[in-house]
Every structure is written in structure tokens, then in C-alpha cells.
Amino acid sequence: MRLLIATDAWAPQVNGVVRSLEHMAAAGRDLGFDPVFLTHQDFRSVPLPGYPEIRLAYATRRKVAESWAGLAPTYVHIATEGSVGYATRRYCLAQGRPFTTSYHTRFPEYLAARAPVPEAWSYAWLRRFHGASSGTMVSTPSLERDLAGRGFTNLMRWTRGVDTELFRPQDSDALAGLPRPLFLFVGRLAVEKNVAAFLSLDLPGTKVVVGDGPDRARLQALAPEARFLGTQTGAALARIYAAADAFVFPSLTDTFGIVLLEALACGLPVAAYPVTGPLDVIAGTGAGVLDRDLRAAALGALAIPRERCRAEALRYTWAESARQFYANIAAAHARGPVPRGPVPRGPVPRHAVRAPERREIELG
Template identity: 80%
Template sequence: MRLLLATDAWHPQVNGVVRSVERMAEAAAGLGVEPLMLTPADFASLPMPGYSEIRLSLVTRRRVLSRWERLAPTHVHIATEGPIGHAVRAACLSRGQAFTTSYHTRFPEYLAARAPVPEAWSYAWLRRFHAAASGTMVSTPSLERELAGRGFTNLMRWTRGVDTDLFRPRDENVFPDLPRPIFLSVGRLAVEKNLAAFLALDLPGSKVVVGDGPDRTRLQALAPDAHFLGALTGEALARVYASADAFVFPSLTDTFGIVLLEALASGLPVAAFPVTGPLDVIGGTGAGALDGDLRAAALAALTIPRARCRAEALRYTWAESARQFYDNIATAHAVGPVRRSAGRPSAAALARPG
């Protein structure tokens, strides 16, 4: 399999989409796949207004077709619905090439938080984008049910993983001078992440925030007593996770939340709202507390044994994630491209690994 893996989300962005795509590319060789990456690094780009970390690629279908001829892919996966994703989608349709997509981001909710655009309009646009794919991958059962209820079809399950060697319980404490307990939140500092809900909580001890983004100045003004560490990766991030007492995940819009797995792998219990993502990763496991009252959830998380959290994280591996991902691609491409005149392949025709 020579897989053209097209994504608008790429370095220097730090988010779940980039991590997932990167992990799939790393696992490809071991599964007999040659990944052919198409990212913003391949094109001139402009910073997204108000969010300079995100680059909007200046890409055309003609340029994509030119690269296509050189790369000669046998399979295509489109990870995002941005300029690169749209150009590759158009190229696939013009060539009668089957392709798969993945649904990572609640774009309608993100857009509605910034502009007066009805979510129904954005979902109609996304539904049309993904309708041309032979399979659309989603990360959790609850997201699958939600999108199916919105008219999305041919949904395929693709879970996520965590590096349990990097993210693990540790004896060291990088916060020796902060009052305990330490409540940690990790993620992009943007309005859709709902960090203000965490920072507004009346909690004992200290609040620590890891991440950066366009909302950082506003959030720091809201919570001058909180400790903002900026964006961290690798060992530095892993040490912070292991030094905290509870992980607070205030997002209402994430489709999964890889940071949930990183926290659990570090032995850190999770507090979150009972919504898509936390419900699938935490619900019923005993590794966290879900409550419409986030303060109550945060305090309840302090009573959860760290060993229980670690045990739950060990169920998630990037190896299993990659197996599902590439099995989905092979299955969907075997079905073939969507024929508009004949209608879409039935959902029953597609296997749903996992």
C-alpha cells in the first residue's frame, strides 16, 4: 500500500490531529505501508487570521495532481477538511479514486464560538465533504452515534493510543513550592477548549495550565493566581503530568482528547464533564469523575487510586490504533469509490474494526 496521507494540521501545531497523523505515519512501515505525506510543509501558506499557529496552504488541485503523478499512491486518506483536504478530495473525485477521511474536529462548534454561523450550516458542509468518502473514521462510539444522527454515513471506528513509556508515574515532583493539591489542565488555549470554566472553579491548592494559543492573554487575566507554563512536549510534559494530583478537562467539544490518555498513563485521575470524549474514555472505568458540576468532579478525582488510572491507560496502544486505521483504509478502498448515480455503499458493506 502506497498511502497518500493528506493533512492541513501539521507542525508546528501541537494538537491531537498532528499527533495521530504522525503516529500513523511512524507505524506504517511495520504494517507494510509506505506513507506519502502531503502537508502544509509542501506549499506556501498564510497564517490563519487570529490564530497564526495554523497555516492555510495555498494549494490548488493542479498542484496536487502534479504531486500525485510523482508519488503514484495506491490509497488515499484525507485527515482534515482544510485547503489540502479539499484539493485532494477534488483530485480523487476527478480520477475516480476511492478515499477515506477522518473526523477529528468539531468545526461547527469551533466556528460558532468565533462567528455568528449556525452550526447546522457547518454540519451540512461537513456532511457533503465526507459523503464522497468510502469511509469516514471516528474515534469513539458516542461520536459515531452523534454523527450518524446528523446524517453522516459509512462511519468506521478508529481509536487512539498513548506512549506509556514516556507518560508514566514518576517519583519526582516538579512543583515542590506549589500548595497541594495541584489541578492540571493541558491543551490549546483557545475559546473552544472552555479553559475559563476550569480557571473559575473554587478549588484548594494550585491550578496549572500547560499549552499556548490565541486565548492565553485573556485567560491569564481571568486567573492571575494560576500557573501558565506555556507549551510543553516530551519529557518536560510527562514530568508535569506525573507531578500533579488531578487532571481537569473542561472541554465540551473535543471528539476524543488524547491528553486524557496521557494523564491516565501518568497515574493522574481525570475530572471532566460527561460529554463525548470523556464519556468514552473515562465513563464507567473508575479512572476519573464525570459531573456536570466540574468542581465536584475535580474534588472527587482526588480520591481515585493512581494505579487504577495507569491500568486503564494500558488498554490503549498506538499499535492497535494503527491496525484499525490501516484495516479501515484497506476495507474502504476494497469497496471502491462512491458512485453518485448509484448512491453510497451501505454502512453494512463496511467493516468496523474495534
């Protein structure tokens, strides 16, 4: 059974979307699927101004049809809402073909951080985009509740995993010579990641930043005493996690945060705000501290036993993530295409939304 995955996020980008899709492709054949990709590499594209690793594809429905003819997919999954995803969606609708989507990124918040675009406008567009799918995959319970409250339908759960053989506790001198404690951030250096909140904290020891992006120069000027190590991957990244004392995750907009699992797998306790992602991965586990005071969370995380963090990470596997992903695709496609009709224009009434579960937040 051939699965076509249409995505605007692909190499050379280094992010959670690309990592997740790579793992799904690797696991697909063992589950009876033959995954193939439709990406910006299949179209003419240009680099995004100020962010050259992201390519903007000139994707059209006609070009999608040409690619489709050679691939003959049984199933279709649209991973992103960019030009490749949108053109694939249009083709599926024109052909009456069911498809699934996934909600990886809070674009309304990201866009509002860069331009005066009301979040309500962006959510209305996203609600229409995903409303045509037979199932929209979300990574966490809190994200599911949030989107349901905004009128999104056909939501399906798809968790994430971590390679616990690569990311593991180990003796590491990757950060040798730096004053301790070592507070680490790993991720894209862009305004939506809120890295400045981490760098502005009054903390002892050393702040270490791994990653790159359009905000790097500004952040280095903001915190010249911090160590910026650029993009790191694989074993080199695992050694950095293992050498640090606490992982600080300042984002307020991530839908999950695979780096949380990588840090935990290396025995590194997490400090974060009590928001979607950290609430689902960290709250109530004892593997980190969630607090609206990020400094208090970072200092509190230093006291957490590393073995507790490792034990929590072992609950997440890419095998289980893949099982959920492919089961969702089979179930959604079995339901057939969504009937064409009006898409809800706004949030559903609050009384129609399931109340959030009570989650105990460790406040340090």
C-alpha cells in the same frame, strides 16, 4: 503500498491530530504501508490571523495533481477538511479514485463559538465533504452515534493510543513549591477548549495550565493566580502530569482527547464533563469523575487511586490504533469510490439511528 495522507494539520502545530498521524506514519511500514504526507508545507501558505502556528495553504487541484504524479499513491486518506484536504478530495473525485477521511474536530461548534454561523450549516457542508469518501473514521462510539444521527454514512471506528513508556507514574518535582492539591489542564488555549470554566472554579491549591494559543492573554488576566507554563512536550510534559493531583478537562467539543490518556498513563485521575470523549474514555472505569458540576468532579478525582488510572491507560496502544487505521483504509478502498449522487441534506429519522448504549457515569 503507498498511502498518501493529506492534512492541513501538521508541524509546527501541537495537537491530537498531528500526534495521531505521526504515530500512524511510524507504524505504517511494519504493516506493509509506505505513508507519505501532503501538507501545507507543499504549498504556498500564510499564517492564520491570531493563530500563526496554523498555516492556511493555497492548495489547488492542479498543485495536488503535480504532487500526486511524483508520489503515485495506492491509497489516499484525507485527514482534515481544510484547503489541502478539500483540494485532494476534488482531485480524487475527478479521477474516480476512492479515498478515506477522518473526523477529528467539531468545526461546527468551534465556528459557532467565534462567529454567528449556525451549526446546521457547517454540518451540512461537512456531511457533503465526508459523504464522498469510502469510509469516515471516528474515534469513539458516542461520536459515531452523533454523526450517524446527523446523516453521516460509511462510519468506521479508529481509536487512539498513548506511549505508556514515556507517560508513566514517576517521582517528579516538576511542580515543586506550589500549594497542593495541584489541578492540571493541558491543551490549546482557545475558546473552544472552555479553559475559562476550569479557571473559574473555586478550588483549593493551585491551578496549572500547560499549552498556548490565541486565548492565553485573556485567560491569564482571568486567573492571575494560576500558573501558566506554556507549551510542554515529551519527558517534560510527562513529569508535569506525574507531579499533579488531578487532571481537569473542561472541553465540551473534543472528539476524543489524547491528553486524557496521557494523564491516565501517568497515574493522574481525570475530572471532566459527561460529553463525547470523556464518556468514552472515562465513564465506568473508576479512573475519573464525570459530572456536570466540574468543581465536584475535580474534588472527587482527588480520591481515586493512581494505580487504577494507570491500569486503564494500558488498554490503549498506538499499535492497536494503527492496526485499526490501516485495516479501515484497506477495507474502504476495496469497496471502491462512492457512487456520485445526492448527499443527505439533514439528519436521518431518529428511529433509524441506533439507540445510545447505556453508560454508567461516575458522578462523584
